[in-house]
Amino acid sequence: MNDVKKIGVEPDEWEPLKAYTNARIALGKTGISIPLKESLQFKMAHAHAKDAVYSHLDVAGLQADLESTGLPVHRLHSQAENRDIYLQRPDLGRLLANDSVDKLRRLNSSPADISIIIADGLSATAINNYTGPVVNRLVEKIQQAGYSLAPLLLVEQGRVAITDAVGGILRPRLAIILIGERPGLSAFDSMGAYITYEPQPGLTDERRNCVSNIRDRGLPPVLAVDKLMYLINSAFRLQLTGVALKDNNGLLE
Amino acid sequence: MAYHCTVGNFTYRFNDLKELLAKASPLRSGDVLAGLTAESYEERVAAQMALADVPLVTFLSEVVIPYETDEVTRLIIDTHDKAAFFRISSFTVGDLRDWLLSDDADTITLQQLARGLTPEMVAAVSKLMRNQDLILVAKKCEVVTRFRNTLGLRGHLSVRLQPNHPTDDAKGVAASIIDGLLYGSGDATIGINPATDSPAATSRLLHMIDRVRERFAIPTQSCVLSHITTTLELIEQKAPVDLVFQSIAGTEKANASFGVSLSLLQEAYEAGLSLKRGTIGNNIMYFETGQGSALSSGAHHNVDQQTCEVRAYAVARQYKPFLVNSVVGFIGPEYLFDGKQIIRAGLEDHFCGKLMGLPMGMDICYTNHAQADQDDMDTLLTLLGVAGINFIMGVPGADDIMLNYQSTSFHDALYLRRILGLRPAPEFEEWLLQQGIMDSLGNRLSTGLQKQLYRALVS
Numbered sequence: 001m002n003d004v005k006k007i008g009v010e011p012d013e014w015e016p017l018k019a020y021t022n023a024r025i026a027l028g029k030t031g032i033s034i035p036l037k038e039s040l041q042f043k044m045a046h047a048h049a050k051d052a053v054y055s056h057l058d059v060a061g062l063q064a065d066l067e068s069t070g071l072p073v074h075r076l077h078s079q080a081e082n083r084d085i086y087l088q089r090p091d092l093g094r095l096l097a098n099d100s101v102d103k104l105r106r107l108n109s110s111p112a113d114i115s116i117i118i119a120d121g122l123s124a125t126a127i128n129n130y131t132g133p134v135v136n137r138l139v140e141k142i143q144q145a146g147y148s149l150a151p152l153l154l155v156e157q158g159r160v161a162i163t164d165a166v167g168g169i170l171r172p173r174l175a176i177i178l179i180g181e182r183p184g185l186s187a188f189d190s191m192g193a194y195i196t197y198e199p200q201p202g203l204t205d206e207r208r209n210c211v212s213n214i215r216d217r218g219l220p221p222v223l224a225v226d227k228l229m230y231l232i233n234s235a236f237r238l239q240l241t242g243v244a245l246k247d248n249n250g251l252l253e
Numbered sequence: 254m255a256y257h258c259t260v261g262n263f264t265y266r267f268n269d270l271k272e273l274l275a276k277a278s279p280l281r282s283g284d285v286l287a288g289l290t291a292e293s294y295e296e297r298v299a300a301q302m303a304l305a306d307v308p309l310v311t312f313l314s315e316v317v318i319p320y321e322t323d324e325v326t327r328l329i330i331d332t333h334d335k336a337a338f339f340r341i342s343s344f345t346v347g348d349l350r351d352w353l354l355s356d357d358a359d360t361i362t363l364q365q366l367a368r369g370l371t372p373e374m375v376a377a378v379s380k381l382m383r384n385q386d387l388i389l390v391a392k393k394c395e396v397v398t399r400f401r402n403t404l405g406l407r408g409h410l411s412v413r414l415q416p417n418h419p420t421d422d423a424k425g426v427a428a429s430i431i432d433g434l435l436y437g438s439g440d441a442t443i444g445i446n447p448a449t450d451s452p453a454a455t456s457r458l459l460h461m462i463d464r465v466r467e468r469f470a471i472p473t474q475s476c477v478l479s480h481i482t483t484t485l486e487l488i489e490q491k492a493p494v495d496l497v498f499q500s501i502a503g504t505e506k507a508n509a510s511f512g513v514s515l516s517l518l519q520e521a522y523e524a525g526l527s528l529k530r531g532t533i534g535n536n537i538m539y540f541e542t543g544q545g546s547a548l549s550s551g552a553h554h555n556v557d558q559q560t561c562e563v564r565a566y567a568v569a570r571q572y573k574p575f576l577v578n579s580v581v582g583f584i585g586p587e588y589l590f591d592g593k594q595i596i597r598a599g600l601e602d603h604f605c606g607k608l609m610g611l612p613m614g615m616d617i618c619y620t621n622h623a624q625a626d627q628d629d630m631d632t633l634l635t636l637l638g639v640a641g642i643n644f645i646m647g648v649p650g651a652d653d654i655m656l657n658y659q660s661t662s663f664h665d666a667l668y669l670r671r672i673l674g675l676r677p678a679p680e681f682e683e684w685l686l687q688q689g690i691m692d693s694l695g696n697r698l699s700t701g702l703q704k705q706l707y708r709a710l711v712s
Contacts, residue, residue, distance in 0.1 A: 012432070012435070013699055013701065013703060014428075014431055014432065014435065014703040017427075017428035017431060017432070017703065017707070018428070020422070020424035020425045020427070020428040021418060021422070021424075021425035021426075021428045021429060021654070022654050023416070023417075023418070023425070023428065023429045023432075023648075023649040023650070023652070023654050024649045024650020024651075024652050024662075025428055025429055025431075025432035025649045025650070026432060027649075027650055027664070029664065029697060032664060032667035032668060032671055032695065032696065032697070033664055033667075033668065034650070034662070034664045038650065042627070042650060042651070042652065043627075045652075046621065046626060046627070046659070049621035050621060052621075053621060053622045087586045087587065087590070087622055087623075088282045088285065088286065088586060088587055088590055089286060089587070090286075090587050091286070122622050182620065182621065182622055182657070183621045183622075184621065184654075184657030184658075185621070185652045185654075185657075185659065186652075186654055186657075188621075
């Protein structure tokens with residue numbers, strides 16, 4: 001404490017209030033400025049978030065994680081060639097690159113009940129961390145419920161609405177996209193899942209349902225899959241997704 | 254009407270004022286996304302040269318969005334003050350830029366001129382100005398507003414205390430309010446973004462701030478930034494509503510996407526006034542804006558994002574706001590890509606708002622997918638302090654744990670006050686001194702007040 005005093009750092013008297021919030025309160029001060037320790041902790045959180053934004057899908061690792069589903073895995077790419085274009089042109093992240101369109105057409109698979117799409121979004125780190133536990137369990141539950149599944153799709157530089165581009169070709173009755181959410185300082189590896197009934201080009205986001213903050217310290221994978229199954233079953237029963245489904249969904253409260 | 258500029262032996266043609274304004278805009282990703290930018294550096298400067306030659310009166314006859322189809326255009330044209338405009342009616346846009354920088358354009362002259370300027374004139378002249386021009390002219394403007402204290406006086410800097418919490422938890426919100434107050438923030442407003450827009454939750458937060466404000470006689474005002482229809486409902490229920498908040502944009506269609514219209518804003522303005530809660534003034538509205546909002550709702554009519562933004566200021570001006578806040582970097586890199594674009598946009602918004610006569614503040618901020626960091630925020634913060642900004646945000650440690658973005662902190666506000674010799678709003682400063690929270694140099698003192706504050710907030 002004496003050392004701290006010598007260099008001018010003064011703690012705040014209300015440190016016990018930190019128990020009530022994760023906000024960066026009671027940081028103390030040196031002069032009128034933030035002490036270095038707090039400044040570096042902030043920088044580290046921001047560094048994690050930036051690294052997550054520029055992280056890449058670990059394709060080999062993901063393919064290994066998904067092997068136990070027994071489903072084929074295909075790699076696709078959006079029209080956003082790289083991260084900087086992806087960040088500035090959300091429209092391109094919603095469209096499939098031409099060779100990816102050809103690849104999907106050549107699959108010539110008959111329409112399945114459900115298509116699962118896995119995309120990097122704004123945090124490939126989230127996808128690398130949580131695809132295994134979420135997709136393996138999700139596939140198992142979907143198959144137990146008697147729905148058919150399309151091949152798994154792994155999309156680089158993808159946005160949520162690339163679901164619709166996929167839907168226009170594969171014609172599943174329903175699609176789920178698992179995608180890395182925008183990293184915050186408190187969570188850089190949070191996965192989101194969006195469900196779209198009858199996906200096709202031209203849909204808007206109010207036609208989808210979302211389960212967000214999927215990560216160990218947020219909504220853990222097991223609970224996330226339960227919510228997704230509730231939504232999937234409701235969507236098939238009501239033959240829709242979006243605002244109307246959300247209103248009836250007590251589980252999401 | 255088409256506009257031209259010849260460079261060497263090539264003549265650039267701009268089909269209309271809207272295209273000319275867009276191509277004269279300093280580069281930003283949102284205009285690229287909309288497909289509106291100049292195709293080369295040369296074309297951009299050619300557009301600026303052509304724009305400099307456009308007479309200001311042209312803006313009164315050639316509108317960028319049709320009068321018949323857009324109520325914001327109707328508001329702009331119908332409320333244009335011709336007497337105020339008379340002094341500059343012979344000017345081109347370029348003349349206006351030179352005149353604004355001259356000593357003839359002093360504080361009182363600019364205040365008298367404000368209502369004679371349309372947003373498109375102001376947007377146009379900003380496109381011809383360098384960052385230092387935007388700072389110098391904004392500094393000459395003084396826009397003072399009053400509710401329970403006085404904001405915008407020269408030499409003062411106020412702070413909105415933003416104690417957000419992801420679940421609106423009372424203890425969590427209280428902890429951040431105490432942190433902010435004891436660091437000298439909260440004179441602009443204690444303003445919470447609620448996690449949910451329910452009237453009950455909003456009302457609970459309003460009562461909470463009101464209790465502590467009354468108990469400690471804090472000369473400030475509260476706000477819970479719910480949708481204006483929620484606020485209207487709460488006014489009917491006699492909840493303690495101080496400031497009436499709403500996000501607004503520069504086109505009728507973009508406002509519709511926010512669920513508002515001019516008539517709804519007027520209704521809420523009148524309802525708020527009827528409460529008569531301001532003790533020293535009647536500025537009761539708090540508006541937030543931000544470049545890119547019109548494009549993001551597909552409502553930009555091929556007008557560049559900065560011109561759309563200034564049109565939002567015409568909407569704000571109609572209701573004599575207490576606070577107007579451009580949330581400059583919140584929207585993301587598809588509209589403002591990096592620190593350079595965010596800094597430019599921040600200076601433009603502050604200048605344009607002030608010239609229009611608005612009490613401009615700014616949420617100096619960025620998201621983690623933009624190419625920006627706290628160093629960029631320090632730069633913009635310092636520049637806006639020099640430019641005379643009315644208020645900034647105070648978020649604990651600059652990290653908003655509910656909205657997941659980075660803004661400015663209570664410490665940042667103290668930094669700006671110290672290096673520029675700025676003081677809190679006078680009534681609030683007196684309160685800080687009385688309570689022993691701050692000394693006259695702006696140093697935080699030890700008061701032991703946190704326990705009493707906590708009891709007043711969470712009871």
